[in-house]
Amino acid sequence: MRTLYELAKVLRSKNSGPFELTLDILFDSIENYQLVKDSGKISVKAICDLYNLSKEEVRHLVFYDQALGVKITILRDIPSGSIGDRDVYGAQQHAPLMNIRF
């Protein structure tokens, strides 16, 4: 069993505008990409559980074969830089994904 953090070349989060957060998982081998894609473990339900969201708050979850990557975009609970925000650039919100095992 390997974690997503070990399998991915890039595992990152970033604002997609001030009201959304986008999570990118990119691979440098087709094998690892396909393993993760085929496992079904990157799903709307999994994201909802990890980020305490309802499924309507997961805006996109798309695999893009050309880039060997998957992109997940979720709604922010607090907009970037508003009072109570913990991460203005949204750059460290990928951590909950790290320990998904394959």
Add this chain to the structure above:
Amino acid sequence: MVEDIRILSPCGMLGYGFPIESFMNGIKENPHGIIVDAGSTDAGPHKLGAGVSIVSRRAAKKDLEVIITNGTVNKIPIIIGSAGGAGAKKHVDWTLDIIDQICQEHTISAKVAVIWGDIPNDRVMMANDLGKVTPLSPNIKPLTNETIRETNGIVAQMGHEPILEALENGADLIVCGRAYDPAPFAALGIFHKKDPGLAYHLGKILECGALCAEPGTTKDCIMGTLKDDCFTVKSLNPNRKCTSISVAAHTFYEKEHPYILHGPGFTLNLKNCRYKEYDGVVEVSNSQYIPTKPYLIKLEGARQAAYRTVVIAGIRDPILINHIEGIEKEVRAQVQRYYDEIPIEDYSIRFYNYGINAVLGEKEKERFTGHEIGVLLEVTGNSQETANSICATARSTLLHYGLENRKSTAGNLAFPFAPSDIEFGPVYEFSVYHLMEVDVSPFKIEYRQVNK
């Protein structure tokens, strides 16, 4: 068949800096334009709300000096997107002032086009009354006239059209207010009759500087070349390399969808793009530009929400660390009791426990291990005086909180600084992040001759 159009992107943000060698490698190839993005909403609402920049004036001038002196002497048009960080009038004026200074110091004369990105409040109100303004996502409230009035000036992201007009009118240097990041790049391609889909897709890649290369960075130069049926991207620094994966993956960057991108008046579909790689050059084809009706522009605006005062301190004592959340709850209650004359809705107290869960909050699943934590105490209030007073009392209460059985009875906090309390000033929030339907372009172009 028109000639290939080369675009030099010096860096991902004007004022971030770039190696001069990379830049000169780009100049040697006789580019048709030097284009640099200078803005972003990434750093939050403060820049737009307070009218300040994200980079220092010194850094912006350093970068612009290289760009302007090399661009004008070689008659290469220069375009700056989202000037000054947020692209509102204050930011554009700040940029123009730097440009004037550089042109004077180097005796450069230039025809400068200024494209304003500010949208008057009454225009937004009128469109809103007609139902032509809609929130960009479900977590944004519909706009009200009250919100518009509270907002410190609204800007909109321009597309390529006004920039194209400025190029057609022979501008040497174009300073854009808020622009859709890829639009200045796309405008140059479209000016040279290239395909708008390829031009915008290339712009999306170039606007971040060398972030699409490996190793990626916003602080280095990249060269894009538009051909008739494809474009190519390559690094101008021999220590970096573009690969088909690094370029394809960059299309992902900070966008909501991996291959559908929405811009002013169009959608870009990159689903069927092909990425080919040869000798450090990546060739991309099949980017598709689909005009959309009605023409929608993205509005951005910020308003002041509160005033803030903060304290940063460390805790090293294990008994205190083990009880920190309970202590903080009790500190909040004691402060409320002490200031019973101040309504509790006039302020709020927050603790961020770095080392425990400050970054993820309730989403943190890891259990705490470690021997020290950092505590950030944040107070926001409806006046600076309120924030300062509440913060000072919360700080002293936490410092001396008498936890039962504690051993460090002289004080609970290690302050790195004196004074401990940092007055932060006004806090802003994004109050406008909406799409507006437009029939007529709201972006006014002004021409001025510098050093005639």
